[in-house]
Amino acid sequence: MMNRRLFSQSAAAVASLVLMSLPVASMAAEEAPDAMIKRLSNEVLETIRNDASIKSGDVDKIMVLVDRLLMPHVNFRRMTAAAVGPGWRKATPEQQKRLQDEFKVLLVRTYSGALSQVTNQTVDVKPMRAAAGDKDVLVRTEVRGKGDPVQVDYRLEKDGSGWKIYNLNVLGVWIVDTYRTQFGQEVNAKGIDGLIESLVARNKANAAGNTK
Structure with missing residues (x-):
């Protein structure tokens, strides 16, 4: 079972996805996906270190950053569809x-608390194995800081506006796949509306926990 220190490291790595300070799509379209991940990872770590309200888990501020900077560069519809399943x-x-x-x-609230763990982490991007014309690639990284390195891998696809992230692997666990299991059980038991109600309840519970 994952110990507390390793969980904090992995959660902080996932939080980097939530808070990427991404550039305009035209620049992203000109970059190789591994170079993009390297630059963005460095930018987000620097942003977290220098913003006290983000480090404290200010969900409203995190959500503004997600909407303004992250969402245009993530295929979130695909992520959600894959998590929900059939x-x-x-x-x-x-x-x-x-x-x-x-x-x-749910993603923002789940990982917002990990932001306070970000201190002196650095990101090492591994050599990418992909052909020149590939439009679906895997970028492998390690987040290094105190303790053991944390494996964080990204699945990206290329569309007309550039590379977009659609899944994230932390310590060998794909985030979308993990939620697919949970969400599938909810849909089978209560249907789509039941899943929505469950998500609303979880988000309210997380919000209440953050205010205590």
């Missing part, structure tokens, strides 16, 4: 929007 195709457009909104809040 039930996504049966959801109405309104239900799909609510699922995306609540899933985003």
Whole structure:
């Protein structure tokens, strides 16, 4: 079972995805995906170190950063659809929007507390194995700081606006796959509306916990 120190490191690594200070899409389109991840990782770590409110877990400020900087560079619709599983195709457009909104809040609130753990971490990007024309790639990294390095891998796809992240692996566990198991059980038991209600309840519980 993951010890507390290792959990803090891995959660901080996941938080880097949530808070990436990303540039405009035109610049991202010109960069190789591994170079993009390296630069963005350095930027987000620096941003966290220099912003006391982010380090304290200010969810409202984190959400503003996510909406303004992260969302244009992540295929969040694909992430949510993959996490929900087969039930996504049966959801109405309104239900799909609510699922995306609540899933985003869940991710932000789940990892916001890890931001206080970010101190002197650095990111080492491993050599990428991909052909020149590949449009779906894996970028492997290690987050180094106190304790053992934390493996963080990114799945990215290339579309008309550049490279977009659609999944994240921390210590061998793909985040979307983990939620797919949880969400699938909710959909099977209570349907799409039941999953939405469950996400709303979890987010309210997380919010209440953060205010204590």
